[in-house]
Each structure stands twice: as structure tokens, then as C-alpha cells.
Amino acid sequence: TFKGSDKQIQENQPYATKILELNQKIRSIQHGETKGDINKMKKEIERLEREAPHQNNGKRIVRDMSKPGPQSHIHIIVSRKDASNRYSLSPGSKYKATVVEMNGKLVKRGFDRDLFYTNAEKTFDTMFSYKRNYVESYKARKTYLKDPKLYFLTITRLPTNQKAIAFNLLQKTGVNTTLLSMPTNKFQLTLKAINTLKKGIGKAIESGSIGI
Template identity: 45%
Template sequence: MYISISPQKLGDHYGSSAKDFISYLEKENSGKSLDQKTYFFNHQEHQITDKEVVKKIDANTAKLGKKIPKYYSVTLNPSQRELRHIKENPEKLKLLTRKIMEDYARCFNREIDGRPVSVSDIIYFAKIEHTRFYSEKDLQVRENMPYLKRIAKLKHDLVKIQKGELQESMSKANALIRKEINNAPHKLNGSLIDVGVQKPGPQSHIHIIVSRKDATNRYSLSPGSKYKNSTTMLNGKKVHRGFNRDLFYKKAELQFDKLFAYNRNYVESYTARKTLQKNPATYYRHMMGLPLTERKLAFKLMQQAGLIPKVANISPAQANRLLKIFKRAADLAIKSSSIQY
């Protein structure tokens, strides 16, 4: 599971309303009838309209200036393997979201009226989306790009040929286009994968908008704070501050595993991804120490992620040679969120 936390988008200053962001989250409802639409939900309610979300988020921004975000966006991205495990059941995704948001509250190093922050102090609204589209960040698009650029030029030349502006053979140009398409590494149903193409397989994910202010509109709760667990003096009083992101990410995985009896492979874990970014050799050694069946699954998942070439049966000797290959690809794949375990 890949999780991201980001503040309200910054232009010249932070906007006073969540309207634009909520409108973006309504994109899958476009053109659908009322009974086909999906709604927002929170810890207690199931069918919350976009207008209600905007109203409640916008009303909870006391004493937040233009240079302070009014809300944060949390995105929960279960992997395709995780989604298949729960059969992409929306009710299970809602249950998971609610459990994760309980942990979100617990990961604040803050107190409200002398007690730890709880989910009842958090104002949040979540929505499940079921489709994703390739972007310029995806490995498949990046590797296809040289071919796509050459094809675009060849098609431009075809137009010139048709207009008589270029004295070339149309059949030759078309043959070159077919050659580029055949040589391109990533295709979907015979067509090249490009920006805007819908991704195949289960793609459900959850968008969550969380108010920066607590439910009383008195306290600021920022998951973006650079202070994990620290204290500071405010008006002569010692005040706790910070949000532990590492703990939050780990707890989210544990919630999924516990709720749905999921056997997480090492390479699927947040700890492994972090190790891969910082010390690929340690990551590899840990993986090679896994039991044989777990190791085979680990390599299969890495192949699906594009970290190593696809090999039918990987021996330890082959694995050693592949280490150098996946080291080069690892950082790019993770930074682009292209890992789809």
C-alpha cells in the first residue's frame, strides 16, 4: 500500500475554499445518474454530498492565514495484489479507511484538553475512486516516450505528404510508424501506453480531505509538521507538537493485514521500500534471506514493478547479477509511484 500526505495546493496563497479540490474528486461522477454516483463518507456517515464537504471544511478554518493550508489530502493506494485479496470490496475499503484514520489521529504528538488526539477530534471526508490513468511519471510512459515522439513526427510528416508539402512515400512512412509501435516496450490491447490511457486491473484508491483545524476549530493539527515528537514553549506552557509519519504508514499496513488476514511479503512493506531507497544492498540481503516461497513471490512482485527483468526461474546466481539492474531502476520506480504490487 502506498500512502501520500500533501497540503492544500499552493498558488500565490492558499485558497479560502476546498471547492476546487472537491470538484476534482467528483470527476468519476460526471455524467452518472443519482443512483450511480459515489458519495463521500466519514467516521459516522455514508452518503455525504460534495456541497456538504465543502461547507464543513470551509467553516473550520479559524485564524488560518493565507500562507497556511486549510486542509490536507491523504491518499490510500492499496496495491493490485491487496485489492484482489479483498475482491475490491468498497465496504472493506471504507472499513479500512476508518481504521486508518483512527491511527492517523493517534500519530499526532499533541493533546487536546489534556488528552491525546482521537479520531473524534478530526474532521475528514473520504471518497473511493475506481480508475487511474497513466501519467508522465509512470515507468511505462517514460520508456515509451522516445517511440511516441518519433511516431508523432512521422504522423506529422504524413500530413505534409498528403498536402504535397513533402515528397516522401506514404507507405514508407506508415511502415516506419508500425515499426516504432512494434518496437515500443509497453502496450495495452495493442496500443502504446501514453499519458491519459486508463490503467488495467483493479485500481481502487481512497482520497481523504482532512481539515487542518480540530473539530472545535481551536487547535491546529498538521501532519506536515517537520517535528515528529517534540515539545516547545508557548505562552509559558510546554506544548507537544508533531506527527509521526513513519508510524502512521506502518500502522496502515498493519490495519490491512489484521482486518483482512493478509500475508504481506517483505517487498510490499513500507519498511522495505524505505530500505530500498536508502540502502539497496541491505534490502537485497534481507530478501535473499526469505524462505524460498516468499523469495520467489518477492522476485515476482519486483518483476511486476519493473525493478528487474522478467525471468522464468530465478536462481541465486541470476539474482546476484540482477541486483545491479534493479539498483538503477529502484529510485525512479519508487519516486514515480510506479510500484503496483
């Protein structure tokens, strides 16, 4: 559904505000508190509804309205314990992605999250001929959490066209990329700069719904 942070909602907001004000005036007139031409106000509301820049099936897009097109997502569910109920299958467990002998047979246990995400990205990109930018990759997200400075430096060292795409993607999520626009040979991130960028990048990663 559409949320308050979506471009469509933000650009429709001036129209929504005027419509709300007119509806309040109409209610005030109906209650005898003020005087005015209700029909004229209703026509003005109809005009604002039509002229709002973002529409969906002929209706002004508002918060909580369903977005058009497929909106599917996937949940991967992994059991907390293995079949013997002895070993944790958590991605952070010490038993992660190991092989043990069980009932005379070698059995894989655990869940290798890194391998899962890497293979999922490769499969998606191949299937849909998608050219994934560095900032969209699982590797980049892990680098950001472990070494933010390396993450930012890597972005500045991308080929020109890839760096432009990276900046555009980050800006769409509200990240201020001014600091990243400095020439690479002069790029020195202070602690304050890192914290400023981390705040924005963190929100961007959260919005991607990818847990690490």
C-alpha cells in the same frame, strides 16, 4: 493516465510508429510533395488502430489517455505548526510524537510517520485481505535507505514463494535481479553491485510514491 513507461504504451508503440509514418505520408501527398493512394493508407491506419494489442473502450491506448477504473489516491495534510504556533509538526522534527502540558492539559503533538505508515499498512491489508510482500512494506523501504546490504540480504532469505514474488515485483519496476539470484551462502555484494541495485530499487520506491 498512461505514461511512456507503461507496458500498454510500449507494446502499442510499433503500431503508433507506423500510424505516424502513414499520417506523415498522407500530409505529404496532400501538399503535393509526393504521390500515393491516400484511401489505401487510411484503411491501413484503421487496421493498425484495431490490431494494436492494448485497447480502451475500442480505442488504441496512447500516452496521457485516462486509465480505466478508480484512480484515487490520498493526501494526508498536517499543519506545519501546532495550535500554539510554537512547535513544528514535521515528521523529522525533534518534537515528533511527544506529549506536553498545554493550558493545564496533556496534549499530544507532532506526527509519528513510522506509526502512521505501519498502521495504514495493517488497516489496508486487513480490510482487503492483502498479503503484503516484504519489498512492498514500509519497513523494507526504511531498511533499504539505512542499510542497502541488509535489505538485499533479507530478500534472498525470504521463504521461496515470498522471494519469487519479491523478484517478480522488483522486475516489474525494471530492477535487474540477477545479482539477487545467487545462492544465499555465496551472496556477497560488492560496492559496484550495491550501487547497481540501489539505482533500480530507488526508482521502484519513487514510483510507489511513498516518501520516507
